Structure formats: C-alpha cells, structure tokens
Amino acid sequence: MSLKAPPVRRTRGGPARLGPLPWIAPVVLLILAVVVWPVIELIRTSFLNISIAGIVRGSAGTDKYKKLFDETDFGHVILWTALWTVVVVGVTMIVSLALAQLFNQNFPGRRITRWALIAPWAASVLMTAIGFKWMLNQTAGVLNTVLIDLGVIDKSKDWLGSAGTAWPWMMFVAVFVSLPFTTYTLLAGLQTIPADVYEAARIDGASSWQTYRSITLPLLRPAFLVGVVINLINVFNSFPIIWAMTQGGPGSDTATTTVFMYKLKETDIGESAAMSVVNFVMVVVLVLIFLKVSRWNEED
Numbered sequence: 001m002s003l004k005a006p007p008v009r010r011t012r013g014g015p016a017r018l019g020p021l022p023w024i025a026p027v028v029l030l031i032l033a034v035v036v037w038p039v040i041e042l043i044r045t046s047f048l049n050i051s052i053a054g055i056v057r058g059s060a061g062t063d064k065y066k067k068l069f070d071e072t073d074f075g076h077v078i079l080w081t082a083l084w085t086v087v088v089v090g091v092t093m094i095v096s097l098a099l100a101q102l103f104n105q106n107f108p109g110r111r112i113t114r115w116a117l118i119a120p121w122a123a124s125v126l127m128t129a130i131g132f133k134w135m136l137n138q139t140a141g142v143l144n145t146v147l148i149d150l151g152v153i154d155k156s157k158d159w160l161g162s163a164g165t166a167w168p169w170m171m172f173v174a175v176f177v178s179l180p181f182t183t184y185t186l187l188a189g190l191q192t193i194p195a196d197v198y199e200a201a202r203i204d205g206a207s208s209w210q211t212y213r214s215i216t217l218p219l220l221r222p223a224f225l226v227g228v229v230i231n232l233i234n235v236f237n238s239f240p241i242i243w244a245m246t247q248g249g250p251g252s253d254t255a256t257t258t259v260f261m262y263k264l265k266e267t268d269i270g271e272s273a274a275m276s277v278v279n280f281v282m283v284v285v286l287v288l289i290f291l292k293v294s295r296w297n298e299e300d
Helices: 014-018 021-045 063-069 074-103 110-122 125-135 142-149 163-191 195-203 208-236 240-245 257-264 269-294
Strands: 048-050 056-059
Touching (some): 021 048, 048 269, 074 257, 074 269, 125 163, 163 208, 195 208, 257 269
C-alpha cells in the first residue's frame, strides 16, 4: 500500500501576490490627485485668511463661514438653487421620458430625429447659453422682433433684466441642454426590456396603462435613477448657463450657489472657499437623500 504525498501548496510570488492592485492603482492615484486632494485643499483654504493677491495671512478659524452665513443674499441663493435644481431636473426627466417613449417606437424619420436630438448635447453649453442670450436681447433680439411683429407685445422687453423673466428662460435653456443625455439614457433602458414580457402581459389581458405601470416603469427604474442622479449633480453645479446669460444679476437675484461662490472670489478667497465647501456638502447630501428615498439598491 503506497501513501500519496499531500499536495504541495504553491504560493504566488512577485506581482501575482498584489492581485488587481497594479491594474486599479492608476485609477486610484488619479482619483486622489483630481478629487481627494483638491477637496482637502479647498477645506483647508476655507479656514485661512487669504488676500486678493493670493497671499496667506494666517488662520481665520471659522470666521469665513460666519461671514458667509451672515451674507444678506445667502438664504436667497440657497432657496433659488434648490428651486432651480428641482424644477430643471423634474421637467427634464418628464420630457425625456416622453421623448424616449417616442423614439422607442417605429415611425418614418426616427433615425433623423434621434440624430437631431444630439445637437444640443454636441454643442457647447456656453455657446448655447450665449445664443439664447442674444436671442433674448432687448434691442436686437429675435424674440422681441417676432413678438412685436405679431402684436403680442407693444415694445421690446428686457427678458434677462429681472429675476421674474430671467429664471424661466434660464431653466428652459438648462432643460434644453439636459434632454439629449437623459433621453438616450432612458431610451437605452427601454430597449433592454424584453419583448416577451409585453407579449405575456397582452395575453393576460393587461391594458396599456397597466402594462406601462407594472412592467415598463419598474424595469426602467435603474436607467431612471442614473438620469436623476447625474442631472442632480450637473444642474446643482451648473455655472455656464447662468453666468453667460445674467452673471447672477441683477445683484445676486439669479445666482445659484456656484455663481455666488465665483462672485465671492472677487472680494474674499477664503469666503469663496467656504461657499465651495458648503456647496459640496449640499450636493452630496442631496444625492444621498434621493438615493435613500428611491431605495436604489433594492430589487423590485
């Protein structure tokens, strides 16, 4: 009777012992360099007393945050930022859902219309905002010319001169440039739904509304959540549209936290950094609240 020797366990040596670390190390280093380090520097700067020339004059403690919270426009800016984000993201998701449903159908010219939808996405956001600004110009704007010719208004109107008319137009532009990405995200989600699921629903006698509510919307949920989260971050931090159209004026009546932060940089770099920290915390909390409410990690 021969005894078999126990198998020898070979230990991996050299680079193999590191596992996936060599592959993910560049990504980790990139995240540390362009995300983590700037955030740490931003927080550090918010506690410093820095001159307009960029010279550090010692620690400021929490004075910059106190100064920020005492700003007369601070509450107004926070309120309008929240309203701006909710309205733009809400309208974008509703319109994009309708467009995705339309483009998911077979109709003549579908390919051309899909290509046309890419145009606002392909163009620069800043260029689009400047184009709308000139269209709304009081003296040479196309909108005033058309409305006067049609007899809708008697004289040219300064559409971007007051918050009451500027906000709706800026929201329109923000929705306009957000539609392509969101529509294509939802369209991709619709096209992953198997056709046999709809066939089974028809055999069971489900109506169109019952099929949409019980099948389409639940299966579209992952794509919908991606669209909402990306839009929340983009719209909350939106800068080019507002800066190009009104620069946050008159005063700070059309400023969001991002624009307000940029304007503070002209007078106090430390206070601007404090506003940046507050803005960062707000967007993180906003996204976490949405993910918690939407139960993103739960399966239906």
